[in-house]
Amino acid sequence: MSDKPARIVPAADQTLRILTMMSRARGPLAASVIAAALNIPRSTVYQLLDTLQVNGFVVHVPESRTWGLGTAAFELAGGYARQEPIARLGRPLLASLTDRIGESTHVAVMSGRDVVYIVEERAARRPALVTDVGVRLPAHLTATGRAMLAALPAEQVRALYPDASAFADRTGRGPRSLSQLRVLLRETRAAGVASEDGEVTAGMRSVAVAVRDHTGWPVAAVATTWSDFGTIDTARITVAVTEAAATLATRLR
Incomplete structure (x- = not known):
């Protein structure tokens, strides 16, 4: 096995951290809350959430301006x-x-x-x-x-x-x-x-x-x-x- 340290891909790391945080929450979260808690730029959070939504991993709740896990995450x-x-x-x-x-x-x-x-x-x-x-x-x-x-x-x-x-x-x-x-x-x-x-x-x-x-x-x-x-x-x-x-x-x- 290689002794080289694992390479972290920033976008992948941020995406996984967002999904992990959402999975542990009791309900949908605002993008601003996610950004502040994970120390990720809000613009980046929105971009990642948009991509996750396209792929079914999150769903946007417009009434409360929050995001929850989607059916793909449930699968x-x-x-x-x-x-x-x-x-x-x-x-x-x-x-x-x-x-x-x-x-x-x-x-x-x-x-x-x-x-x-x-x-x-x-x-x-x-x-x-x-x-x-x-x-x-x-x-x-x-x-x-x-x-x-x-x-x-x-x-x-x-x-x-x-x-x-x-x-x-x-x-x-x-x-x-x-x-x-x-x-x-x-x-x-x-x-x-x-x-x-x-x-x-x-x-x-x-x-x-x-x-x-x-x-x-x-x-x-x-x-x-x-x-x-x-x-x-x-x-x-x-x-x-x-x-x-x-x-x-x-x-x-």
Whole structure:
């Protein structure tokens, strides 16, 4: 290996520092705040933000004159989240959760406006599900997607769902507009758990809880799905899923 010191490309270094700062913020930031905090000329910050916006890594919020992370940054974060750590740590947790509640469980991560299932544990004598590992489903229709969307800043949700065409449909149920989604996510935050009832597959229900990293960003969600025929103790299942999500978050940190 070479002993030569690494060469720093100023523009690349400044871009990465901006993205790092934005990823750690609780919401969109003004360019002037970024410039002052990172000691980068404001004109340079605007140029870099414009380039990042063209490539989808940031989004401009004109009402507040601020900048937030865009869908490309979200894809990048989701790509990292789909790697081995979450799957490796989540697999034994799901096995234990399924044994405890007797229902099928899964872990999903965000990928743009979709969720991607990375771990699944099927319960014995339970209906087949569409949530095989690697399957993508619209986030706004799934409990796992709603759990993660509810943990995002409002500006991020708006960037993901800019118009009505972003709202895919499967069973004729679920939000059809950003205003409807916002109401649903507000209810999810108040409840502390996300749910869906027949919006992915008719006759099936799910609950999910987000798994947050040390900054509060939702890197995954833990969920369980069951048939809505018969009697089930939803409160007991919700507690178990919440505990599993908290344990996975702790282990990831």
